[in-house]
Amino acid sequence: TNMEGVLLKWTNYFSGWQPRWFVLDNGILSYFKSQEDINNGCKGSIKMAVCDIAVHATDMLRLDLTIPGEQYYYVKASSPQDRQSWLVALGSSKAAFSEASVVKKHADFVPDVIKTKQSELRLYCDLLMQQVHSVKQMASKSDGTLDSEKMKESASLIVATCDTFIVTLDDCMKLISNAPVFESAHHL
Numbered sequence: 001t002n003m004e005g006v007l008l009k010w011t012n013y014f015s016g017w018q019p020r021w022f023v024l025d026n027g028i029l030s031y032f033k034s035q036e037d038i039n040n041g042c043k044g045s046i047k048m049a050v051c052d053i054a055v056h057a058t059d060m061l062r063l064d065l066t067i068p069g070e071q072y073y074y075v076k077a078s079s080p081q082d083r084q085s086w087l088v089a090l091g092s093s094k095a096a097f098s099e100a101s102v103v104k105k106h107a108d109f110v111p112d113v114i115k116t117k118q119s120e121l122r123l124y125c126d127l128l129m130q131q132v133h134s135v136k137q138m139a140s141k142s143d144g145t146l147d148s149e150k151m152k153e154s155a156s157l158i159v160a161t162c163d164t165f166i167v168t169l170d171d172c173m174k175l176i177s178n179a180p181v182f183e184s185a186h187h188l
Contacts, residue, residue, distance in 0.1 A: 002026075003089040005082070006035075010074035017076060024048070024089055027097030029065070029073075046071055049097040052119070053090050055083075055126045060134065063087060080131075084157055087127060088164050091120050095168070117172045124165040131158045 003024045008017040009031060020043070021035040030045035032038050046065055056062035060080045065073040077083035095116055135154045138146065 003086065005086075006078070007031075007086070008076040020075075022075070024093055027093050029090065029093075031073075044073075046073060047097075048090060048094040051094060053087065053094060053123050055087065055123065055130055057130075060130065063090075065090070080157055081153070084127070084160055087123065088160075091123055091164075091168075095120050095171075114172065114175050117168060117175060120168050121165065121172065124161055124168060128158065128161045128165060131161060 003022075005022060006019050007022050009020045009022075010016070011018045019034075021032045021038065023030050023032070023038075023042075027048045028045050029048060029051075030042040032040070032042055046067065050067055052064075052066045052068065054064045054066070056064060059076070061076040061078070061083055063075055063077070063083060063086065065075070075086075077086055131154060135151070135158070138151055138154065
């Protein structure tokens with residue numbers, strides 16, 4: 001899944017969040033100072049196959065990309081919908097490139113593909129929980145008012161997350177059903 005656009009990237013405590021142009025292409029997320037700056041080379045890149053993707057616990061716009069002990073990108077999208085698009089693109093890219101490298105190696109690595117799918121499911125599950133929580137908050141406002149436009153927006157995000165979750169879960173089930181079954185060493 002290829003995608004490009006502006007995300008705010010955490011730079012440092014002095015400069016804070018800065019707009020950067022991000023490009024996801026062939027399993028690599030690269031960023032540039034701006035869209036106009038693409039020809040001057042990227043400022044940095046991260047390989048999705050080895051990257052952990054996490055939704056931020058409280059910030060509905062933020063997502064964290066990390067290679068444990070090596071590299072981290074904290075980025076914010078312009079809206080929850082934009083973050084959703086990026087999460088799906090990044091998650092799909094991670095899954096696709098992780099699977100491709102595993103399939104090339106050997107069939108014995110099916111558990112690795114399943115682990116990758118599990119981490120993708122965990123990401124969508126976290127996202128779903130966050131989205132449901134925001135709907136619950138809207139529904140339990142003390143003044144009893146309900147912003148129907150915001151509720152529609154939130155509902156469409158939940159639907160999109162559920163659809164992605166179901167496709168990924170289906171992939172998982174196919175992998176598991178095609179995985180070799182190992183005989184137990186403990187025969188009765």
